[in-house]
Amino acid sequence: MSTRWSWPSKDATRLPYRVYSDPEIYEREQERIFCGATWNYVALEAEIPEPGDFKRSFVGDRSVVVLRAEDKSVHVVENRCAHRGAQFCQTHLGKMREIMCPYHQWTYDLTGRLIGVPFRRGVKGQGGMPTTFKLEEHGLRRLNVACRNGVVFASFASDIEPLEEYFSVEILKLFDRVFDGRSLKVLGYSRQLTPANWKLVIENIKDPYHASLLHVFLLSFGLNRADQPNRLVIDPSGRHAAGMTWRGEQKRTTENAEMRSLIEDLKLHDPSMLAPVKEYEQYTIVLMTIWPNLVIQQQSNTLAMRQLVTRGPEAFELAWTFFGYADDDEAMTQRRLRQANLMGPAGFVSIDDSEVMAFVQQGVRQAPEADGVIEMDGAGWEAETPHAVTEGEIRAMYAHYRRVMEL
Amino acid sequence: MEGGRRRPREDAAALRPALEDFYAEYLGCLNEERFEEWPEFFTEDCLYKIVPRENFERGLPLATWLCESKGYLKDRVVAIRKTAVYAPRYIRRIVSGIRILRQDRDEIEVRADYAALETLLDELTRVFNVGVYHDVIARGDDGLKFRQKICVFDSTLVPNSLIYPL
Numbered sequence: 001m002s003t004r005w006s007w008p009s010k011d012a013t014r015l016p017y018r019v020y021s022d023p024e025i026y027e028r029e030q031e032r033i034f035c036g037a038t039w040n041y042v043a044l045e046a047e048i049p050e051p052g053d054f055k056r057s058f059v060g061d062r063s064v065v066v067l068r069a070e071d072k073s074v075h076v077v078e079n080r081c082a083h084r085g086a087q088f089c090q091t092h093l094g095k096m097r098e099i100m101c102p103y104h105q106w107t108y109d110l111t112g113r114l115i116g117v118p119f120r121r122g123v124k125g126q127g128g129m130p131t132t133f134k135l136e137e138h139g140l141r142r143l144n145v146a147c148r149n150g151v152v153f154a155s156f157a158s159d160i161e162p163l164e165e166y167f168s169v170e171i172l173k174l175f176d177r178v179f180d181g182r183s184l185k186v187l188g189y190s191r192q193l194t195p196a197n198w199k200l201v202i203e204n205i206k207d208p209y210h211a212s213l214l215h216v217f218l219l220s221f222g223l224n225r226a227d228q229p230n231r232l233v234i235d236p237s238g239r240h241a242a243g244m245t246w247r248g249e250q251k252r253t254t255e256n257a258e259m260r261s262l263i264e265d266l267k268l269h270d271p272s273m274l275a276p277v278k279e280y281e282q283y284t285i286v287l288m289t290i291w292p293n294l295v296i297q298q299q300s301n302t303l304a305m306r307q308l309v310t311r312g313p314e315a316f317e318l319a320w321t322f323f324g325y326a327d328d329d330e331a332m333t334q335r336r337l338r339q340a341n342l343m344g345p346a347g348f349v350s351i352d353d354s355e356v357m358a359f360v361q362q363g364v365r366q367a368p369e370a371d372g373v374i375e376m377d378g379a380g381w382e383a384e385t386p387h388a389v390t391e392g393e394i395r396a397m398y399a400h401y402r403r404v405m406e407l
Numbered sequence: 408m409e410g411g412r413r414r415p416r417e418d419a420a421a422l423r424p425a426l427e428d429f430y431a432e433y434l435g436c437l438n439e440e441r442f443e444e445w446p447e448f449f450t451e452d453c454l455y456k457i458v459p460r461e462n463f464e465r466g467l468p469l470a471t472w473l474c475e476s477k478g479y480l481k482d483r484v485v486a487i488r489k490t491a492v493y494a495p496r497y498i499r500r501i502v503s504g505i506r507i508l509r510q511d512r513d514e515i516e517v518r519a520d521y522a523a524l525e526t527l528l529d530e531l532t533r534v535f536n537v538g539v540y541h542d543v544i545a546r547g548d549d550g551l552k553f554r555q556k557i558c559v560f561d562s563t564l565v566p567n568s569l570i571y572p573l
Contacts (some may be wrong), residue, residue: 011480090462092563188462192565216490263489270478317564322469338470338475345565346457346472352492354568361496 008371011379012395018368020197020361025405026313032404034060034310035290035333039146039153039176041294042066044082046150046184052095052110057153058309058319059293064143065089065099066152069110076154077112078141089181092189099140112140133365140205149179149184151305167290168235170383174242174288177280178298183326187336190320194354196361199401204353205289208232208243208391209376212259214356217348219259220266221274227256228388230388231283234381238396239291243388247300275340276300289393301332302339314361318354320344335362341375374398419507420517426505429544429551430519433510434500437572442487445572446480448552450545453477462537472570483572491570496562497569498528498535514554517542521558523573525566536560536573 008014019025021242034040042057043066053064056079063079079087081101088101098115099108107116114135122128124216143154153163164172204210212219212226231244256262268274268322276284288296295306303324309317320343324336343347364372377390381399385392401407436444449455457472474480500523509516518539525535538560545554558573 046440093465186467188467188564189459189563190469191563192460192469192567194567212566214492216492217486220490266485266490268478269481269485270476272475273479273482303443333468337473340469341473341479344471346569348486351486351570352566355493358567 005369007402012373012402013373013379014396015372015374015394015398016368017370019365019370019407020199020364021313021368024312025407026310028405030060030062030310035062035156035403036404037155037157037289038292039155039160039163039166040292041151041290041305042154043074043152044150044184044186044305044323045074045147045152046186046322046323046326047093048074050095050098054094054096056089056091056092056234058267058307058317059143059156059302061310061312063089064154066154067099067110067112067377073111074147074152075111076143076145076147076152077108078143081106082114082138082140083117108140108348112142114138114140123289131202149176149181150184151179153177154396167240168237170233171240171242171288171290173234173245175284175290175296176235177282177286178296178303184323185326185328187322187324187340188335190322190344192309192318192320192354193315194318194357196314196354196357197364198310200357201295201306201308201316201318201353202289202292202397203394204357205243205287205295206241206397207391208388208393209391210356211388212256214288214352215262215349217266217342217352219256220263226259226388227253230386231384232390232393234383234385234396236383238381238400240289241288241396242395243389243393245285248286274300276335276339277332289397291397295341299342300339301335303336304340304343315367419510422507423505425551426507426515426517426544428432429535430502430505433553434502438499440571442484443506446477449477449556450547452571453480453553454555455480455553455557455559455572456524457560457569459563460561461563463557463559464573470564471512472572478548480572481518487564487570493568494527496528498539498573499524499526500570502540515544515546517544521573532567535566536569538573 011368047055048068051068053068057064057066064076064375065079067075068076079089081088083104083106084210086101086103105118109115120129130225143156146153148163229246234241251273284300286298293308297304305320305321311317322332374391374394377392381392381396433448455474456470458470462469500521502519502521505519508518519541524532524535526532538558541557542553543555545552
């Protein structure tokens, strides 16, 4: 890492724009964050219910395969043949009896152990592998796996704390609120490629300040607004966070007078799109960021995992998996599908975010020497904040980031 | 289909010019960004969806864009005009290979390939979205209207955001 620059402030109130475009920083993030001591979201168990089912997924920019073995255990291996490096898995979802690389047909079992090498003993006494070659030394690279209530996480690190500890008490409680042990049902996928650095999407979720200003749709319908009750929670390490809100009314008050984009008389031609029913005891919206690659969305009745896949310093893929519960009735599934209109690459709300992230990338790319200002609500952060007029979650994330990155 | 419900076979050739016109008008409306007129190409109880092929082929019900009535289409127009924040763009749609799968007295089932090209500020025009229209067109006294239009697109990825209809 070049030492031509240093972080502009002791605290996290200044954010050097180079973190969004510098290839050296990106490489270090891959090594220390995604391939480091982090639990990365890779799949829902509902996507691979039976032995032999697999899902192609990602940790950072590395492709991995999530597999269900014969004994129903879940395994995650790097999608890279141990022989010549071919990505053997070329589909998102499927079923296989064993893993076979098409190039030289090296074969692995569903846990990633090498079980077959063609012509290992040679052909007609000629060629073949040396007698010292041992199958057990050439398996696929296996990741650590942790499953909790149907959600699969993986880590390249071998010495990492258990998932529950990694989450911390408060975040775990909120995780279990949606993933309470009920079986899940996948409703479908939406994937978008956004021309912006991966951290911007995490920051966007950790930034309740923008929601009342940018999202005309959201604030006009009172779905999420600064004058509504808000609660923010940050885990002790600063890396994970959750924002909770309760739905408010669609009206202009002295509290929302500064929200210039609020349209008081905005009405839906077909209100069935926004006809949520109360589903959980507390909060109408909970958005969680699980460091480093997951956003869990519970927006009224839409539930989605947003998996972040880095694609170099200046692009990321956001892979949305929308889901419900296996015991949902038809009406609930309809609600989830209708309200999904708010989210994803064509979402009434999320369009604004993906577009604005691209605007940010365009600006920060041209001035890596400049700094962003993250000063709303002070210079530090609290474990718990009872309002949305803060950038504390972003500061907390960068405090953690700087420790791990040694920047 | 039986008992005179189906129009005579030679009708397909007679129908084609009207159908070609209908698609040309539809694309013209969108390509010229006359979005307020767009819902008028649909019946009141229409179904309009934009769906990734991976969902469509696996029978997964999620759409990237779901409209279950003409009202929903109008709400999308409100978003385009009033609520959504996005970079200026041109989207140009091209349709080709209109196939008539079925034609009855009151509706026509059509499949057609489409491509949408996107032009953003300071960038070259790029392929934005390519796929197949799965359409059901109602034949009423007021002409042809989409009763169903499902745009199934090939790529798993949307280049950032999908703001204008296809």
